[in-house]
Amino acid sequence: MINTALHEQAWSHPLLCKLGSIADLSDEEKQAILDLPVSVKVVEADIDIVQDGDRPSDCVLVLSGFVCRYKILPDGKRQIMGFYIPGDIPDLQSLQLDVMDNSVGALVRSSVALIPHRSLREMLRRFPNLNDILWRDTLIDAAMFREWMIGLGRRSAYQRIAHLLCELQVRLQTVGLAKVNGCELPITQNEFGDALGLSTVHVNRVLQDLRRDGLIVLRGSMLEIPDWEALQAVGEFDPTYLHLKK
Amino acid sequence: MINTALHEQAWSHPLLCKLGSIADLSDEEKQAILDLPVSVKVVEADIDIVQDGDRPSDCVLVLSGFVCRYKILPDGKRQIMGFYIPGDIPDLQSLQLDVMDNSVGALVRSSVALIPHRSLREMLRRFPNLNDILWRDTLIDAAMFREWMIGLGRRSAYQRIAHLLCELQVRLQTVGLAKVNGCELPITQNEFGDALGLSTVHVNRVLQDLRRDGLIVLRGSMLEIPDWEALQAVGEFDPTYLHLKK
DNA sequence: CGTGCCTTTGAATCTGATCAAATTAGGTGG
DNA sequence: CCACCTAATTTGATCAGATTCAAAGGCACG
Numbered sequence: 280m281i282n283t284a285l286h287e288q289a290w291s292h293p294l295l296c297k298l299g300s301i302a303d304l305s306d307e308e309k310q311a312i313l314d315l316p317v318s319v320k321v322v323e324a325d326i327d328i329v330q331d332g333d334r335p336s337d338c339v340l341v342l343s344g345f346v347c348r349y350k351i352l353p354d355g356k357r358q359i360m361g362f363y364i365p366g367d368i369p370d371l372q373s374l375q376l377d378v379m380d381n382s383v384g385a386l387v388r389s390s391v392a393l394i395p396h397r398s399l400r401e402m403l404r405r406f407p408n409l410n411d412i413l414w415r416d417t418l419i420d421a422a423m424f425r426e427w428m429i430g431l432g433r434r435s436a437y438q439r440i441a442h443l444l445c446e447l448q449v450r451l452q453t454v455g456l457a458k459v460n461g462c463e464l465p466i467t468q469n470e471f472g473d474a475l476g477l478s479t480v481h482v483n484r485v486l487q488d489l490r491r492d493g494l495i496v497l498r499g500s501m502l503e504i505p506d507w508e509a510l511q512a513v514g515e516f517d518p519t520y521l522h523l524k525k
Numbered sequence: 526m527i528n529t530a531l532h533e534q535a536w537s538h539p540l541l542c543k544l545g546s547i548a549d550l551s552d553e554e555k556q557a558i559l560d561l562p563v564s565v566k567v568v569e570a571d572i573d574i575v576q577d578g579d580r581p582s583d584c585v586l587v588l589s590g591f592v593c594r595y596k597i598l599p600d601g602k603r604q605i606m607g608f609y610i611p612g613d614i615p616d617l618q619s620l621q622l623d624v625m626d627n628s629v630g631a632l633v634r635s636s637v638a639l640i641p642h643r644s645l646r647e648m649l650r651r652f653p654n655l656n657d658i659l660w661r662d663t664l665i666d667a668a669m670f671r672e673w674m675i676g677l678g679r680r681s682a683y684q685r686i687a688h689l690l691c692e693l694q695v696r697l698q699t700v701g702l703a704k705v706n707g708c709e710l711p712i713t714q715n716e717f718g719d720a721l722g723l724s725t726v727h728v729n730r731v732l733q734d735l736r737r738d739g740l741i742v743l744r745g746s747m748l749e750i751p752d753w754e755a756l757q758a759v760g761e762f763d764p765t766y767l768h769l770k771k
Numbered sequence: 772c773g774t775g776c777c778t779t780t781g782a783a784t785c786t787g788a789t790c791a792a793a794t795t796a797g798g799t800g801g
Numbered sequence: 802c803c804a805c806c807t808a809a810t811t812t813g814a815t816c817a818g819a820t821t822c823a824a825a826g827g828c829a830c831g
Contacts, residue, residue: 350675353761358675372668375661380668380766407650414660415621421667422618422626424674429596429604431677432722436787467809476678478788483811485787499796515599520626682819713777724820729779745828 293454294340297366300453300523301419302412311402311409317392322385328369329383335373337393341365344389345465349473350381359474361423362386362447362466366454371417374399387465415522422520431476434515436485439475441514444495448504449518461496461503539700540586543612546699546769547665548658557648557655563638568631574615575629581619583639587611590635591711595719596627605720607669608632608693608712612700617663620645633711661768668766677722680761682731685721687760690741694750695764707742707749 295309304312319342322328328339331350339346346363360381363369369383374396403410423446430439447464451457466474468482475482489495494510496503504510541555550558565588568574574585577596585592592609606627609615615629620642649656669692676685693710697703712720714728721728735741740756742749750756 348671350671352675352679356679358678360671360674372664375657375664376668376768378765378768380768381671404653410656411621414663417660417667418618418621418663421663421670422622424667424670425594425596425606425627428606428670428674428677429598431674432604432720433598433602468811469809474678479809480789480811481787483809487811519624522622522624522626714779715777725778726780726821727819729777730819733779 293342293366294368296454298412298416301415302524304412305408308406308409311406315394315402316398317394319390319392321388321390324385324387327382327384328391329373329379331379331382333379334377335370335379335396337395338368338373338399339370339383340392340394341367341369342390342392344391345386346383346389346391347386347470347474348381348383357473358476359470360427361420362474364447364451364454364456368394368413368416371413371420374413386470419520419522422522426520427474436475436477436481437488438514439477440471440482440485440489441494441510442516443471443475443514444502444504445511445514445516445518446521448502448507449521449523453523460505460507461501463500464502465500539588539612540614542700544658544662547661548770550658551654554652554655557652561640561648562644563640565636565638567634567636570631570633573628573630574637575619575625577625577628579625580623581616581625581642583641584614584619584645585616585629586638586640587613587615588636588638590637591632592629592635592637593632593716593720594627594629603719604722605716606673607666608720610693610697610700610702614640614659614662617659617666620659632716665766665768668768672766673720682721682723682727683734684760685723686717686728686731686735687740687756688762689717689721689760690748690750691757691760691762691764692767694748694753695767695769699769706751706753707747709746710748711746 292313294312295304298304298312317340322344328346329335341363343365346367346369347359348361348363348369349357349359351357361369363383370379373379403413426442426446430442434442444464448457448462451462452459456462468486469479471477472479472482477485486495486497490497493505494513496505510516538559540558541550544550544558563586568590574592575581587609589611592613592615593605594607594609594615595603595605597603607615609629616625619625649659672688672692676688680688690710694703694708697708698705702708714732715725717723717732718725718728723731732741732743736743739751740759742751756762
């Protein structure tokens with residue numbers, strides 16, 4: 280028997296949507312996730328959700344908006360280490376590592392669900408498969424870091440930006456937040472720079488190059504990708520590292 | 526009652542040594558690890574242990590030598606994404622992600638233990654705490670990637686090299702492979718470059734700068750760190766991200 | 772005592788940073 | 802609905818860190 284209520288919620292619950300994109304969930308497991316006690320919180324743009332050095336007792340699930348993981352260096356420079364979208368749990372690591380070694384902040388007004396570690400642990404104990412899936416999720420996170428490392432270390436600014444746009448487009452698509460040929464990206468050029476190890480000025484120039492070459496159309500925060508194959512080729516983007524189910 | 530045989534082996538078993546540095550292990554858990562069926566294999570320098578695209582059925586535990594995780598780009602460039610030393614399991618991720626998105630290769634003749642996924646999973650099922658500890662280990666791996674990202678994105682070549690030397694010194698110390706003021710690093714300048722996103726030529730020049738400034742003494746593969754505090758300061762090295770027990 | 776890998780040196784070049792300032796866009800209050 | 806304010810984008814000019822190319826030493830190993 281299919282639980283209709285469950286299936287209706289499933290679509291609307293970003294975490295089910297996201298986890299469903301990387302593994303199969305049984306109805307029982309879905310229900311367990313829906314049963315998690317959460318407190319929803321709205322976070323304004325540029326406000327931290329978790330800070331470097333914190334010892335969180337909850338995990339943060341992004342429900343709407345756009346969030347990033349970053350660290351501020353002694354000289355004030357910022358390195359953004361990942362963008363997180365609805366369905367993501369940017370500080371899932373806090374379940375196993377007591378102290379945060381980076382901050383998580385909102386790029387735009389976002390809503391997040393706080394899930395107590397205690398409830399999460401209890402659920403994982405009851406459903407070992409969910410434990411595996413969340414572990415898997417943190418490993419995919421790590422794979423994204425590695426892919427960014429490759430960009431930072433060995434790819435040109437032009438390739439790096441193309442690659443990041445591809446990654447975001449694919450990830451947004453898996454949670455239904457992108458059209459086939461584009462998406463909304465509320466990320467400033469300054470933030471792109473902090474993520475890709477580039478200056479804002481250079482990001483701006485390279486974006487212009489990408490536009491000139493017909494690889495992207497960018498109006499405000501609306502990204503359109505006229506030729507997906509081409510952009511993918513430029514960015515050497517191969518989605519294998521996202522480990523999505525086919 | 527303390528099991529003497531266990532305790533003798535514990536010191537010599539690099540995996541116990543390593544896991545012991547990030548979490549507490551009960552005697553039962555230690556014994557379970559020692560009981561893992563392994564097949565030991567010697568790998569020559571510059572030979573791959575696991576390759577990009579593989580679907581491994583074993584995990585690789587480094588017993589001796591020096592190993593790295595890397596990826597080759599379409600244009601032939603290589604990005605090294607991590608160095609692995611005795612006690613490390615560079616492809617632990619393969620337990621949860623079926624296809625490898627990078628290769629693991631030996632930098633020098635190394636010996637590794639192959640541990641079947643099946644045995645590992647069985648052990649983790651019996652000892653949930655070990656499951657947590659291995660998850661934790663992969664999260665620390667991810668934290669190292671992030672720290673490298675910061676270097677690649679925002680730190681100068683001079684800082685980046687200093688930081689890497691600090692990281693390796695600390696990690697080697699935790700498994701008893703470093704003296705207080707130095708260690709052996711069988712890493713060529715070319716490999717440093719591929720790890721840090723620098724050309725071999727530039728690595729060479731920066732190493733000379735570090736020597737000139739009295740921060741390191743490097744003869745062959747022997748690294749000596751005359752002033753740990755100073756090197757740490759230059760590299761902005763803060764070991765928090767390694768999440769070691771105090 | 773070669774031979775091959777690794778390190779070192781030199782010179783020219785380039786990608787991307789920095790600094791400074793103008794323009795545009797988005798959001799707010801009158 | 803417009804004026805204003807701030808944040809974001811864009812432009813120009815100069816500078817620097819790191820790359821590339823080429824070639825010469827050094828060192829270890831057979």
